[in-house]
Amino acid sequence: MDGVTSSVTAARPGGAHARAPRSSRLATQAPRQKTALLVALVWCLTAASPALAQDTPYPIFTADHLDATMKTLGPNLAGLQAALREGDFSTAKERAIRSREQLATTVTFWRDHERDDAVQLIRDVLDQFDALDGLLSTPEVDSAGVEPLLSGIQRGCQACHGVYREQDALTGDYRLNQSAL
């Protein structure tokens, strides 16, 4: 312990005095050094911003992310329906799980925009995906129970689309209805 204390105190002398000359040294630095310092500072500031964004508790989920997720969710749900029609329950289950995962990620977008109604719609659809997953996980799948869950899911998709999605009249492309946000 003594050794540590003495090495700390040993480092001290002059420390307080060394501070004052340091600022005057900066003032007399060659202009090239100052430029390098400035470049380093700017670099730090710009490099820090993406790092800061990564540190936020939720990743930022943009409208582009929403678009990309919806574009993969669509075919997954279509695949789920096709698999159910064919009675291929294991593929249906995979598709249901995948669709559920994809839809679940989008909840961040609606939370960020404080759209409680949209968050609730997603929750309801997720619950139905869970119930469907449960049904499809049983050895003897109750196909009569599948149908109402599937239509419930589709109703949930459409309920949100009716409010928050719009279609470009010219291109037919879908996009977020910004005015509803």
Ligand code: HEC
């Ligand atoms: C809480 C709201 C919400 C829910 C629930 C929702 N969507 Fe969407 N969806 C949107 C919005 C908003 C868009 C338009 C965004 C875009 O495409 O840029 C969209 C777009 C789409 C598109 C068009 C993508 C494109 O650009 O071609 C498909 C397909 C789609 N959704 C499928 C689904 C399916 C399937 C479900 C249900 C399992 C679902 N969505 C549930 C909000 C929702």
